[in-house]
Amino acid sequence: MILSIESSCDDSSIAVTEIATKKILFHKKISQELDHAKYGGVVPELAARLHAEALPRILEQAKPFFPSLKAIAVTNAPGLAVTLVEGVTMAKALAMTLDLPLIGVNHLHGHIYSLFLEKEAKFPMTILLVSGGHTQVIEAEGYKSFRLLAQTMDDSFGESFDKVAKMLGLGYPGGPIVEAYAKKGDEDRFNFTVPLLNSPKIAFSYSGLKNQVRLQIEALGTLSEKDKYDICASFQKVATAHLLHKLKKILQKSSIRDFAIVGGASANLYLRQKVEALCREFDIQLHLAPLAYCADNAAMIGRCAIEAWQRKDFTPPEKLVSSPKQSI
Numbered sequence: 001m002i003l004s005i006e007s008s009c010d011d012s013s014i015a016v017t018e019i020a021t022k023k024i025l026f027h028k029k030i031s032q033e034l035d036h037a038k039y040g041g042v043v044p045e046l047a048a049r050l051h052a053e054a055l056p057r058i059l060e061q062a063k064p065f066f067p068s069l070k071a072i073a074v075t076n077a078p079g080l081a082v083t084l085v086e087g088v089t090m091a092k093a094l095a096m097t098l099d100l101p102l103i104g105v106n107h108l109h110g111h112i113y114s115l116f117l118e119k120e121a122k123f124p125m126t127i128l129l130v131s132g133g134h135t136q137v138i139e140a141e142g143y144k145s146f147r148l149l150a151q152t153m154d155d156s157f158g159e160s161f162d163k164v165a166k167m168l169g170l171g172y173p174g175g176p177i178v179e180a181y182a183k184k185g186d187e188d189r190f191n192f193t194v195p196l197l198n199s200p201k202i203a204f205s206y207s208g209l210k211n212q213v214r215l216q217i218e219a220l221g222t223l224s225e226k227d228k229y230d231i232c233a234s235f236q237k238v239a240t241a242h243l244l245h246k247l248k249k250i251l252q253k254s255s256i257r258d259f260a261i262v263g264g265a266s267a268n269l270y271l272r273q274k275v276e277a278l279c280r281e282f283d284i285q286l287h288l289a290p291l292a293y294c295a296d297n298a299a300m301i302g303r304c305a306i307e308a309w310q311r312k313d314f315t316p317p318e319k320l321v322s323s324p325k326q327s328i
């Protein structure tokens, strides 16, 4: 079995996965959303302190698995510097005390492997990664064989939902709240323009759309609940149309017949429906992670670590450092 630890942002999570069957035997996650909600976003130092309390509490429950462990895995990049180090330090201490190999996992690789929980991996695949920190399209050929096809030039997809929620005073994280508000709204009331619509660039940009929403909120002055519903619906429609517009260009040129969406924002059902329709149009098979494992979790880190274990892709404790800015 492999014990995996995730602390790259505001979720403290530990999982134990059986190597041979890929079964998740233990998975616990303590989210800090309520602690950060009053600040409208994640406060890194507060997140680090909360990880320092939560991780040992979860680890205590995983103790019965210790005699069966073959490796310790941990997210070491990318993420918040002060929170990554909480998990990395715990993983090093465990690996040295239990005399086990250590596996550093890239958080983005973990999101990709959330597609393959309790099953075999399938490549090649074109993957849209939409989270709070990233908006990327990746061509995945196999383990650690990932090519970046497109990424955001400024804000990420998930982050733009968080910022719209903050402007409307709706709380954090904004994604699920904005999606729920959008369901009750009229998506055609406000005509926000789709970013980079006339640009040949295969890239994403969300800061301009965020500003359009801010100007609309200012123009309305006092907002009724209906105004908020309509703003969320109109914003979500355009934010998603932007993704779809660029994805279409990518899929037109690709011969890969499998497509997936991963990351926290892949839980958005409106986005899922739109991408499902696009995949039908291109006769491409769509793969999605289970809803419960779209957001950050240690099970996806454990699943990726099984691939590392099979290849003996270990890192000595003195060499494992956290790399907050590392890319895919």
Ligand code: KG4
Pocket: 009, 130, 131, 132, 133, 134, 157, 158, 159, 161, 162, 173, 174, 175, 176, 179, 263, 264, 265, 266, 267, 268, 269, 294, 295, 296
């Ligand atoms: O993958 P994740 O848990 O953390 C990062 O690695 O960043 O993604 C969190 C992000 C947040 O920005 C959150 O607002 C967004 O995913 N998110 C959503 C939805 N659920 C979570 N965005 C849009 N719609 C959702 N339903």
Ligand code: ZN
Pocket: 107, 111, 131, 132, 263, 264, 295, 296
């Ligand atoms: Zn994530």
